[in-house]
Structure formats: C-alpha cells, structure tokens
Amino acid sequence: MPPELSSTALKFSFVCPLTAGIHARPASQLAEVANNFRSELVLTNLRNSREANTKSVLSIIAADIRHGDRCSIYSRGPDEQPAHAAVRRFVEETLPLSDLPLAKSYASSHGGIPRVLQAAGVTCCVGSPVSPGIASGKVVRVSAMSLPKAVSQETASNPEEEIARLRLAMTAVRARLRENLADFNSPVRNAVLEADLAIANDVVLTERIEEQVCRGKSAGYAVVETGAYFADVLRHSGSEYIRERAIDVEEISVQILEELYGADLQSPVPALREPSIIVAENLGSQQLLACDQRWLKGIVLEHSGKTSHTLILARAHALPAVVGVKDVRSQFSAGQVIVVDANRGLVISGVSTAVERFYSREKQTLDRQRELSREDLSGAASTQDGKVIDVAANASSEEELNRALQNGADGIGLFRSEMNFLERERPPSEEEEFAIYTQAARLFPEHPVIVRTFDCGGDKSAKYLKLPRETNPFLGYRGVRLYAEHPSLLRTQLRAILRSSAHGRIQVMVPMISSLQEITRFKDELARAKEELERENLAFRSDTRIGIMIEVPSVAFILDQLCGEVDFFSIGTNDLAQYFFAVDRDNSKVIELSDVLHPGFLRFLKQITDDLHAAGKWVGMCGDMASEIRYLPLLLGLELDEISVPPSEIPRLKRAIRQYSAADCNSLLDHVIRCTDATAVGQLLASARPRKSTEPLLSKELILLDSDSRNKEEAMQELVDNFFIAGRTEDRQALENALWAREAVYSTGLGFGFATPHCKTDAVTANSIGVLRFRQPINWGSLDSEPVCMVIFIAMREPQADNDHMQVFSAIFGRTT
Numbered sequence: 001m002p003p004e005l006s007s008t009a010l011k012f013s014f015v016c017p018l019t020a021g022i023h024a025r026p027a028s029q030l031a032e033v034a035n036n037f038r039s040e041l042v043l044t045n046l047r048n049s050r051e052a053n054t055k056s057v058l059s060i061i062a063a064d065i066r067h068g069d070r071c072s073i074y075s076r077g078p079d080e081q082p083a084h085a086a087v088r089r090f091v092e093e094t095l096p097l098s099d100l101p102l103a104k105s106y107a108s109s110h111g112g113i114p115r116v117l118q119a120a121g122v123t124c125c126v127g128s129p130v131s132p133g134i135a136s137g138k139v140v141r142v143s144a145m146s147l148p149k150a151v152s153q154e155t156a157s158n159p160e161e162e163i164a165r166l167r168l169a170m171t172a173v174r175a176r177l178r179e180n181l182a183d184f185n186s187p188v189r190n191a192v193l194e195a196d197l198a199i200a201n202d203v204v205l206t207e208r209i210e211e212q213v214c215r216g217k218s219a220g221y222a223v224v225e226t227g228a229y230f231a232d233v234l235r236h237s238g239s240e241y242i243r244e245r246a247i248d249v250e251e252i253s254v255q256i257l258e259e260l261y262g263a264d265l266q267s268p269v270p271a272l273r274e275p276s277i278i279v280a281e282n283l284g285s286q287q288l289l290a291c292d293q294r295w296l297k298g299i300v301l302e303h304s305g306k307t308s309h310t311l312i313l314a315r316a317h318a319l320p321a322v323v324g325v326k327d328v329r330s331q332f333s334a335g336q337v338i339v340v341d342a343n344r345g346l347v348i349s350g351v352s353t354a355v356e357r358f359y360s361r362e363k364q365t366l367d368r369q370r371e372l373s374r375e376d377l378s379g380a381a382s383t384q385d386g387k388v389i390d391v392a393a394n395a396s397s398e399e400e401l402n403r404a405l406q407n408g409a410d411g412i413g414l415f416r417s418e419m420n421f422l423e424r425e426r427p428p429s430e431e432e433e434f435a436i437y438t439q440a441a442r443l444f445p446e447h448p449v450i451v452r453t454f455d456c457g458g459d460k461s462a463k464y465l466k467l468p469r470e471t472n473p474f475l476g477y478r479g480v481r482l483y484a485e486h487p488s489l490l491r492t493q494l495r496a497i498l499r500s501s502a503h504g505r506i507q508v509m510v511p512m513i514s515s516l517q518e519i520t521r522f523k524d525e526l527a528r529a530k531e532e533l534e535r536e537n538l539a540f541r542s543d544t545r546i547g548i549m550i551e552v553p554s555v556a557f558i559l560d561q562l563c564g565e566v567d568f569f570s571i572g573t574n575d576l577a578q579y580f581f582a583v584d585r586d587n588s589k590v591i592e593l594s595d596v597l598h599p600g601f602l603r604f605l606k607q608i609t610d611d612l613h614a615a616g617k618w619v620g621m622c623g624d625m626a627s628e629i630r631y632l633p634l635l636l637g638l639e640l641d642e643i644s645v646p647p648s649e650i651p652r653l654k655r656a657i658r659q660y661s662a663a664d665c666n667s668l669l670d671h672v673i674r675c676t677d678a679t680a681v682g683q684l685l686a687s688a689r690p691r692k693s694t695e696p697l698l699s700k701e702l703i704l705l706d707s708d709s710r711n712k713e714e715a716m717q718e719l720v721d722n723f724f725i726a727g728r729t730e731d732r733q734a735l736e737n738a739l740w741a742r743e744a745v746y747s748t749g750l751g752f753g754f755a756t757p758h759c760k761t762d763a764v765t766a767n768s769i770g771v772l773r774f775r776q777p778i779n780w781g782s783l784d785s786e787p788v789c790m791v792i793f794i795a796m797r798e799p800q801a802d803n804d805h806m807q808v809f810s811a812i813f814g815r816t817t
Helices: 024-034 057-062 080-097 115-120 159-183 187-200 203-214 219-235 246-261 285-290 309-316 353-378 398-406 430-443 487-503 516-535 553-557 573-581 599-614 629-637 647-657 662-672 678-687 712-725 732-745 801-816
Strands: 010-015 040-045 050-053 070-076 123-126 128-131 134-142 276-280 296-301 321-323 337-341 346-349 390-395 412-416 449-452 506-510 546-550 568-572 618-622 642-645 703-707 749-751 758-760 768-778 788-796
Touching (some): 024 187, 057 203, 057 219, 115 353, 134 296, 159 246, 187 246, 203 219, 246 285, 285 309, 296 309, 309 321, 337 353, 390 647, 398 430, 412 430, 412 642, 430 449, 430 506, 487 506, 487 516, 506 516, 553 599, 599 678, 629 647, 712 732, 712 768
Parallel strands (some): 134 276, 390 642, 618 642, 703 768
Antiparallel strands (some): 040 050, 128 321, 134 337
C-alpha cells in the first residue's frame, strides 16, 4: 500500500476476470466511473507492483493487468466512501462483462497456394488472413504511423503560452473524435472511436505533457516525449491486445501535433479515385477512417496484430486484410495491380490472365455457394419426418438484426431491449425505442419479433436506475420486479412496443415472472398504455400477443393459471438452471453442479413443454442450451416450437435439424430422463447420430458436361469447387490435397480419354462421384499419352473406403466395358 494511503484509505481486492486482461475498453469504462469523484483512486497490480491512477486509461493499461492477476484499489479523499462503493460495484458487476469481442477474429495462418496458381508460376507473398474476402486494386503506399522526430529538441520561452496552445490543440482533437463518433451508428466503430477519445481525454497523458512544458520544453516536444513514453510502456506488455494500443497512443499524439503546427506531420493517405489496396508497414485506425470507403478494397500490412483497432475496423467494413507480409514496401510499387486473397492469406502481384481466370472462377464458386445457402436458409427447418421448428435470433442492435436476416432467421425470438438502456446517462426516449422495434418488425414482416421488456438488474445495471447494492443480485431486484418503482420507464417502453406493432408482428415478453400477480399487474400497465395511445390517435395492434419467460422454477407449478393470462412462453435456460440447481453460475467452485444434462432438469423441461402443449400454448427456448448443437436432439425431443439463438448459429442449426428424425429424438428423450446422472445422459447423447444421409452416390448437381477447364489443375479445382457448391465438402483445401496426394503416386489417366481421380478422405460429407466432360480435351499425363475428354471423380469417406471404392470402380467399369 502506498505510504500516503496507509492510514485512512478504503481498500478492496479483486482478481482480473477478463481473458484479454484490462485493455482499452474496460480501462476507459473504469476511468469514466473514477472521474466522477474528487478522491484519489489508486489501482495496484499485485503481480508486478505497478500502480495506476484509476482516472487514467493509459495508466490503467500500463499496469499490464492480465487475466488472473490479483489487484487492489485504494480510495482516499473528500468523497472516498461513494467513490469506493462505485468503483467496487463496477469491478464486481460490470467489469466481468467488458470482455466482449469487438469483432470475430479469423485464422492466423494461410491455407496454401492453390495448384492452379502454382502451375501458372505466379508471384505470391504469404501472410496471415485477418479479415476474410478477396479484392483487387492498385497499390496505394502509406507511410507507417510513427511520432515525428523534428520537434523533439524544441524548447519554449513562455510555458503559459505553450500550455494555452496545447489545450486548444487537445480540445480540437477531442471535438473531432466526438464529431466522428456522432456520425457512426456501428457498435464496432463507435467502440474504437470511444477508446481513442478516452486516450485523448486521459488525465495522466495531459498532466505529463503539461509537466514537460512547465520545465521549459515546447508543447510539441512534450507531446512527442509523452506519446513515446506511453507507446513504449504498452509495447512491452505481455498482452498482445495491450501491445496493439501503442499505435493508438501514437496516432492521437500525431493528431495533437498536427493541431499545434497546422500541418500534416504524417504522410496523409492519398485521395483514392479508383479501386485501391492500402499497403503499409502499419496503419492507424484514424488513417483507415480517413480513406474513401468507396474505393478502398483491401489492406496489406507488415506489422499488425489481429486485435488492432485498424483490423477490427477492417472486419466491420468487410475489407479483406492480410498482415505479416515481410518487407511490404519493397515488395509492391505504387500503382501496381495486386490481388489480396484474405481467405487464404495470399497477396499476388504480377496479375496475369491465369490469375484473373482463377479468381473469376473462385468468385463464381463462392457466389453460387452463397446463393444456394440463402435458398436453403430461407426455408423452414424441418426434421426428416416433417416436424418443423423455427430457428429465430437473439438480437439487441441494428447490426445483429441485419445479421439475423442474412443468416435466415425465422424472426427474432428474443430482442434484448435492456441493452439499449445500459452504458448511458439517461434511458432511451420513446422515439428511440420505437425506431429500433419498428426496424425489426419491417425486417421480418412474415415472422414474429418478440421484444423482452427491459431486464435490468442482476448482471445488467444502469446508473440512472440507482439500484441498491445486493449480496446476490441474481436473486434480488431485477426484471419485472423493478417495474413498480419505475413506472414511467415501463410506460415509455410499452408505448414504443405497441406503436411498432402497427408495422409488423411485434410481440411483448416479460422477464422474471414468478407469480400470477406480477403478470396481471403488467397487463394493467399495458392496458393503460393502450388507452393513452387511443386518446392520442396513435396506431397500434390491440391484439398484440403477450408472453412470459420461464426463468423462475415456481412458474412451472402455476402454468395452468398463467395460460389463462398470456399467449406464449419462452424458457430462459441460463437463469432457470441457476435457480433450479441453486448454483451461482459465476462461482467456479460449484458451477459443475449446474448441468443442463442432469436428468432432473430434463424431466423438468419435459414437464413444462408437455403441460404447455396440452394447454395449446406455443413454447420456445432461449439461452445457451438452445444454441448448443450437441443438445439439439434433446430440444427436438421436447417438441419446442422455436429455439432462439445467436445469428451466427442459425445456418448450422437449420442444417442439423434436417438430418434428424423427430421420432428418434422423442425416443432418445424418453431414455435419457430415466438415467441416473448427467454422465449417463451425455453418453447416450453422444451415441445419438442423425439418420444416415440419403445423399445418392451420384446426383445431377455433381455432373458437369460442359467444362471449360484448360488443364489438369483447373479440372481438379473445378471438381472440388463443384463438391463444395453441392454441399459435399466444407473443406476444399483438404479435399484438393487428398486428390493431389493420390495423383502424386501415379497418374489416374487410364487411357481411352478417361481419367479417374479418387481419394479416401473425411473432407467429404458422403461417398460421392463427380463427372466432368471437357469442351476441349486436356493433357492428363495418361498411360496412353492421349488427352482426356472425361473425368470420373470418386471420393469416399475413410471408415469403409477400402471396400466401397473398389465396389464403385467395379460397377462403373463393368458397365463401361
């Protein structure tokens, strides 16, 4: 403990719960809380003894707090009691939720150079793909982001004037960041901009710069020295995420310098007037945002980690990006046309006809596969014996709504409205809520959109609610229990939900119901909101459906009463399991006791669904259990009407549902509820397999009778691509490798114009035969040295491949002869 705090300071300790450590986002949130108080707040990382001013984002990040580090926070000053309480509450309740990824990361290694490109002798540079996609354009070289050296020796004769100039410059930078923040509505871009703004607002950064000026240094020197100091500290962190923040500090420092000197100290990003690829050693997030997005097609960088803000933004903009390309500035010249293949991690220069042809065919393949996937997703998810189950999406933002639509969601099964209430100074207005609910309704005109009324409390706190501190908030004041104390919030929300019902199939769902009285009181409030809207002549649907979440076990024993009050039910398995097992899901010592495969819990779910279906009620499920594909046979056995899952899981679950028999799943559920423990249930579940696919060995989509392939490499690529389009493989690289491995042993050109490439691999989903007939014969290296006119491709799965592929050969060539 610091000596000056030892006698009177308030203290608490904690262990960092974040996988990525305390990085920019949680640091800025913690600093925001701390800056509401005058008291001194000191954070200490007990692993390395580094101390941080809790009001400074950079100071917190520089403490290098990693997952599992023990830390302490001391507070002392005129308002130390409320400061201590607020910071502790943040650490205990909000910090564990701050590890949300800004964007999904992708594979960090390349998938190899395709044989077609190898045969064409193209020049490829290999890197790591971090934002998927393929793009081509002219190289635009951008200088690396770095602090300038020219101002480093400057001194100032009038510190007061220098500080005045400095403050004006910093104010301008902050204003520009706020302006950019107001222009964007993407959560990813906003999070990046907010992190940059937190650096520009940092109290320790400002204090250190001003201290240098007071010692006679110029404002420019002070900015360079301070920026370099913090960048160096961050680059020596053990966390990749924190090391990536160094460039953000440098970029903010450069912006302050440019305001001071009225000039571009960095080489500005050239104006883009045609399809362009940015090539640089590194790139700052503000440099990326300055680019004209109409013409920016891809990014190639020498130095950048997958967690850099620049690459997080690239993924948000769907910009193909490859990093880790060595000597990038010497590899590519300005104006040169290159291809960025960020699916494989390749950058191709010297674009030839062969390269253009390869990527033209690649685009056709990917476009066709996406088109067929969309057709597949647009249909209902039906089991092999005809049981239909809706696969809806969980959502809370415009971005998630759009993703749900793209992934074929059967509506929105859970719109988490409370997410729009959190991390803000005041609740959303009626018009804000009306706008997002209406957007959801219009995106899904044929499907239900279920809006859960705000479920604050527990692990979701909002400042303006002034919720009391609770020993166990999950068992306390949350969900519907808040509504009596906050009637105006509820009335505003109900008005917005009802008004949006005029634009689609909006439904309302109430969280944390535990008694009949709670739902009747809620319905009274809903009736009053309807009366208000009628008096104001505002449109709404008077028959808007009402549902409740089944999260509190007591509800299961009054379903007969509740069925008379509401239209539908949704099982929230996360909270229901927590309350059923009496286990805190954040307590590592008891979490293993909470297992949704426990036979008692499965019996409980079956009782609920059986009782509700007997009463003619619709019942769905949301929560982690609904999105776990290994639990799917149990969910089908429960005969749920809907599961609501993250948008990314929808395609996989829809495809899986079509492989099962509902009758088989019913039988499985009957067996598992008679088990004695979760282990036995898990074993039965692991042995349950989808019915064997009825995919024929040869189907019309695997036959191409007008192939324009010009050589063996293109033919192999076309065969593999066609299997991919037809859904016979998910791993094109593995299938192509298996083909060429066989071809390396001996030529499969049998003579008489035939070739029979074949392989044994689990890269195919079913034993399959593909056929190619060429427009023009191609050289195959056949036994009779004659060109090949037709290819018969045989791919067998590993387990029975030894026997099956010989039977296939015999059948084919027996008929041929």
